[in-house]
Amino acid sequence: MTSITQMVENLVRPEIRALSAYPVGDASGMVKLDAMENPHQWSEELKQAWAKKIQHADINRYPHPQAPKVKDGLRKAMNVPEQFDCLLGNGSDEIIQLLTMLVAKPRAKVMAPEPGFVMYKMIAIFCGVEYVGIPLTADFELDMPAMLTCINEQQPELIFLAQPNNPTANLYSESQLRELIQASQGLVIMDEAYLPFSSRNHLHFLEEFDNVLVMRTLSKVGLAGLRLGMIFGRSEWLNELDKIRMPYNINVLTQISAEFALEHYDILLGQCELIKQERTRMQNALTELGFTCYKSEANFILARADMAFEGQAKEIFEQLKRHNVLIKCLAGGHPLLENCLRFTIGTEGENGLLLEALKDIL
Numbered sequence: 001m002t003s004i005t006q007m008v009e010n011l012v013r014p015e016i017r018a019l020s021a022y023p024v025g026d027a028s029g030m031v032k033l034d035a036m037e038n039p040h041q042w043s044e045e046l047k048q049a050w051a052k053k054i055q056h057a058d059i060n061r062y063p064h065p066q067a068p069k070v071k072d073g074l075r076k077a078m079n080v081p082e083q084f085d086c087l088l089g090n091g092s093d094e095i096i097q098l099l100t101m102l103v104a105k106p107r108a109k110v111m112a113p114e115p116g117f118v119m120y121k122m123i124a125i126f127c128g129v130e131y132v133g134i135p136l137t138a139d140f141e142l143d144m145p146a147m148l149t150c151i152n153e154q155q156p157e158l159i160f161l162a163q164p165n166n167p168t169a170n171l172y173s174e175s176q177l178r179e180l181i182q183a184s185q186g187l188v189i190m191d192e193a194y195l196p197f198s199s200r201n202h203l204h205f206l207e208e209f210d211n212v213l214v215m216r217t218l219s220k221v222g223l224a225g226l227r228l229g230m231i232f233g234r235s236e237w238l239n240e241l242d243k244i245r246m247p248y249n250i251n252v253l254t255q256i257s258a259e260f261a262l263e264h265y266d267i268l269l270g271q272c273e274l275i276k277q278e279r280t281r282m283q284n285a286l287t288e289l290g291f292t293c294y295k296s297e298a299n300f301i302l303a304r305a306d307m308a309f310e311g312q313a314k315e316i317f318e319q320l321k322r323h324n325v326l327i328k329c330l331a332g333g334h335p336l337l338e339n340c341l342r343f344t345i346g347t348e349g350e351n352g353l354l355l356e357a358l359k360d361i362l
């Protein structure tokens, strides 16, 4: 009889067996500065108004398959012109998966600059599509000759450009982005997950280029728990994507909650303003402690810890955990991120606790 281990080996694709599941550490009881969430709570009044809406949810029914009220709310909150279509996903992670499935012909390629959002590569592997990562320059700008060579020689079907980028937190030059889009015969996804903290958006690319879609999420603005991502663009693309979307991917509670939250979007944006103010304070404070901080257009700071001894980032990360503060250690993830840490911006109080712990450690 074949053992279960052997059956798994025989049946599961080797590239899946070689993967580790997306790591999510246990953060219970910790100051959580690892996942780019909005740390601010809703007022009691707002929570009660939301609970009232939820009370009337038709939980016995399947959700609306297209969630039109959510889409209307998004359009209004984000000023998206009517001529562009919208498709929703269970987080933008799901949309990345749909996009990759859409182009997953034999020998299809997905390309992204690196270091970047890890799910582009993971999902390419899930879908059996080749992934090509092109390293950024040492100061985290686009390596234009390398990007253009890859585009011209390999013509990837799909290119992901996160703007601002995770984990480097920066925006690339807009004229360089245009150059890449023009050179590409593939579909280019502007991933604007960190838009609420950024000085630039790329919605206008939809009017300029037929091969661009703009992807966003409600996760970073304050609704990570809802899992709602969205993509805007020409219906020619989105109609195809819609065919491979699970019909009820946005559940009843998410739809009601998102409709409600979008009516109060200004409150969420107000919280993002507080985060941006704290970002400035933290940039200064971390620099004073000896970190090299990179300019951030997002709700986190990429910092290099090369002020004392090599390999210090991992040690600082571990010691912070002992102080009950969870951040993200990026060292070891990519050669350009040697000795790097990523600090999500928390509330003023949480950031204070982080700084106190760092003062204690360093």
Ligand SMILES: Cc1ncc(COP(=O)(O)O)c(C=O)c1O
Binding pocket: 036, 090, 091, 092, 093, 094, 117, 162, 165, 166, 191, 193, 216, 217, 218, 219, 224, 228, 229
């Ligand atoms: C660049 C980027 N895109 C997309 C996502 C996924 O966001 P969501 O929560 O909508 O799945 C993240 C999450 O960290 C991200 O950093």
